[in-house]
Amino acid sequence: MFWQTVPLRMQAPPIIVRGAREHNLRDITVGLPRGRLVCLSGVSGSGKSSLAFDTLYAEGQRRYVESLSTFARQFLGQLPRPDVDSVTGLSPSISIAQKSAGHNPRSTVATMTEIHDFLRVLYARVGTSYCPTCDKVLEAQPRDQIVERIISVRSGQRSMILAPLVRQAKGTHRDLFTDLVRQGFTRARVDGTVHRVEDPPALEKQFKHTIEVVVDRLTISEETRSRLAESVELAIKTSGGQVIVTSEETETDDQPEDLTLSSQFTCVSCGVSYDTPEPQLFSFNSPLGACSACDGLGDIYGIDAKKLLVDPSRSVKKGCFGVLGRFRDMPRWTRRLFNAVAAHAEKKKNYEAGVMLDTPWQKLTPTQKKIWLHGTGLETIQVSWRRGRAERGAKTKFEGVLAMLTNRWRNAKSGIMRRMLEKYMSVKHCHVCDGARLSPQSRAVRITSAVAGPSASPTAQRKKKTTSKKSKACETTWELSLDKFCALPISEAQVFISKLILDDTQQVIATELLKEIRGRLQFLDQVGLGYLALDRKAPTLSGGESQRIRLAAQIGSGLSGVLYVLDEPSIGLHPRDNIKLLGALETLRDKGNTVVVVEHDEETIRAADWVVDFGPGPGKRGGEVVAAGSPQDIEKNSRSITGAFLSGRDAIVLPDTRRKPDDRTLILEGVRHNNLKGIDVEIPLGLFVCITGVSGSGKSSLVSDVLEPALRSMLGSDAAVPGDFDALVGGEQLDKVIVIDQSPIGRTPRSNPSTYVKVWDDIRKLFTMLPDARRRGWKAGRFSFNVAGGRCGACEGHGSTRLDMDFLADIWVTCDVCGGTRFAQDTLEVRWKGKNVADILAMEVGEALEFFADAPDIARKLQTLSDVGLDYLHLGQPSPTLSGGEAQRVKLSRELAKRSTGNTLYILDEPTTGLHMHDVRQLLDVLDRLVDAGNTVLVVEHNLDVVKRADHVIDLGPEGGAGGG
Secondary structure (H helix, E strand, O other), X not given: OHHHHOOHHHHOOOEEEEXXXXXXXXXXXXEEOOOOEEEEEEOOOOOHHHHHHHHHHHHHHHHHHHOOOHHHHOOOOOOOOOOOOEEEOOOOEEEEOOOOOOOOOOOEHHHHOOHHHHHHHHHHHHOEEEOOOXXXXXXXXXXHHHHHHHHHHHOOOEEEEEEEEEEEEEOOOHHHHHHHHHHOOOEEEEOOEEEEOOOOOOOOXXXXXXXXXXXXXXXXXXXXXXXXHXXXXXXXXXXXXXXXXXXXXXXXXXXXXXXXXXXXXXXXXXXXEOOOOOHHHHOOOOXXXXXXXXXXXXXXXXXXXHHHEOOOOOOOOOOOEHHHOOHHXXXXXXXXXXXXXXXXXXXXXXXXXXXXXXXXXXXOOHHHHHHHHHOOOOOOXXXXXXXXXXXXXXXXXXXXXXXXXXXXXXXXXOHHHHHHHHOOEEEEEOOOOOOOOEOHHHHOEEEEEOOOOOOOOHHHHOOOOOOOHHHOOOOOOEEEEHHHHHOOEHHHHHHHHHOEOOOHHHHHHHHHHHHHHHHHHHHHHHOOOOOXXXXXXXXXXXXXXXXXXXXXXXXXXXXXXXXXXXXXXXXXXXXXXXXXXXXXXXXXHHOOOEEEEEOOOHHHHHHOOEEEEEEOOOHHHXXXXXXXXXXXXXXXXXXOHHHHHHHOOOOOOOOOOOOOOOOOEEEEEEEOOOOOOOEEXXXXXXXXXXEEEOOOOOHHHHHHHHHHHXXXXXXXXXXXXOOOXXXXXXXXXXXXXXXXXXXXXXXXXXXXXXXXXXXXXXXXXXXXXXXXXXXXXXXXXXXXXXXXXXXXXXXXXXXXXXXXXXXXXXXXXXXXXXXXXXXXXXXXXXXXXXXXXXXXXXXXXXXXXXXXXXXXXXXXXXXXXXXXXXXXXXXXXXXXXXXXXXXXHHHHHHHHHOOOOOXXXXXXXXXXXXXXXXXXXXXXXXHHHHHXXXXXXXXXXXXXXXXXXXXXXXXXXXXXXXXXX
């Protein structure tokens, strides 16, 4: 039939919005075709996001929530009903906004996309286990070998033979104990304590528990070999392959640890048994899989060896460790311990006597340094000393100077001691797992791919101290553990996982897992994120990157008939990668979805099926639909600012002359952070400098992770820890570093542009000088809506009160005492030129500039707000209602209002985010003003209009990830 051949998006009626008045929208009526890629364009603050997020998405979400029962609704965050007459033809809506990926350091790209969950199962089921100590394949161990091992290690000891049944699992486990009674067992060890199975402890359902059944209690010797063999066989049968031998004696400090043996995973040469790999073993959020030193974070806050070593030319005895002082000044026990460690190492490693204590630190070998810093591991040190004629001694373990001082800081009761040690501390890679987050056993399970060796990728090898024989580059195959696989960029991980070497059984097990993993990796690469490593931490992702990760998840979900609302998906993308993103958006559209994007990028606007252009200006001057139609229709519209730029009637022109560099330069030498390959970078000072390159080429690593913290550290403004580099030359020519980003200037409605740029302080001071205020003795705090006294007591300075509507969305009602002015009645009686403080907060910046023309300090700060193109904002406009671009320009205005020293470095990371071409021109004019005052402006940017206006360009690449830097 005909209807079966017609695409879904041609059949659907359009989405029609009638009478939208949210924020600055002026009662607009607009139609959006269903099943198309629709682009909303217009200058910053013209009302695009108000329609897309606050009207379309909010109404779609509200309708979904209202379809639920009243009981379910009270648990969901309700969006208020948008100020709109009607919205028809609306589909279920999903918003993919530019919010950050969160601040949880445990969250990574792999966990956000659920790839890590599938990888854990893959490694547990088809990975090959190796011994963490000797790197030999783990093999099955027969019963007799287990018995022989128990007799050799625990001979003569009264012990219990246990069979593990539950490992770190939630629940009350009542049925398990009933089953054990039926099988004839009498005791079980529950969370480390032995109980009788007929009278088990009451276990908390929400807590994780470990349960091992006691199979036998006996004294281990040759005489009890046959009984031991029977017990071991029963334990293996009951647990499915594992036996635990534990001491039955009362707990003491020198009680031996549990001996775990397995009939499945044992290293024959080391004689050590390991747990059967389970998915939990590969999770750094589980106690089973996490590195014990850093609890799966990969980083620890501890003593930094670089800060601790005050003079490498001194020996340990002469005080190379600054905080410990010279040998004679150390506490008696520390001197005895150091002497014992030195003697132990010299005897075991055949060093000359005195080498460990008397050799200058810089001449010690890496092994000798490691002994002092990180200890001797599990080896026992014999410490001996004389008291009178008698010789005394004690056995101890040496954990290293770093751990010793960290423990001293952790246990210090004196605040002075803690502050002194904190000078030598920093967040650093865990010295046990080297940032891999996983336990040694987890890191020793590998899978093999038919890919020829590591591709010299520093990203993939950055966490690798020593390369095992198994995983060195070879001609045909490449073996990787889970942490090494996650260190690969997504593009390389795709290649590795596509050519896994599996036998027939493994192929059956892994089919579904590999389908999910490959699909997710492909979608991430499709949205231009091929340069990201899977272990990249979520807090380090930009807003654009986290948005595209969520976009990839939506492409993979396969939904159709949905309204997707996206906020500038192209931010952070190099123009070369835009084509991939557009392909992803078209894939979403072709599945029968309606894709609405708020976008300023010219290429995305031209690729849209339908464009709605807002304007003509920002704020009160905007809120209208200037033009709607195809990109070609927008070009022809004379009222559309976007159309003028698309058609070439308007453009950002090249500067008439470019500034010439003088002799002032800033030089970074040997930068090796992330994928940067030991590069030297020379930045001329006093110019407008732009750093460019494809996504993932190392721009943010160079500027945000190395240059900015290194300069802050040098200038003494911050104890920041920069990435790896050799030297910074020329930093003394600057007096401060200022970073201007697009983060909100305030998160509460009490914050506004006038308070942020400090002009409100001057206005309040002016009001305190007026006769009415002086007569009443009022200070500046009287004219603040944040301080009791001057503000309205009924609404506490909010201007409205919240009405709880139970299962409906809460309603904010204008305060009937102050009428929304936020101030007490007597405060409003004080007037200047006929206006009170509430009237002034309601003024636009341009209006206030004329009003305060004869107050120089106030006018100067208001002029800077006007200069950055924000003369349409109200002085009292709540900060959360500002767009990212507006917030950024308010910050620039605050800097312009300060007295310039001419020696400041301004760093801006992608400042054109959220800015229309018209706004970019205004931003460039402001940046030129900063440079003309003698300052240096350093911009990390993809926007070609900004790049062409720069005085000096530094281009990184040629590719992203391992191919960049």
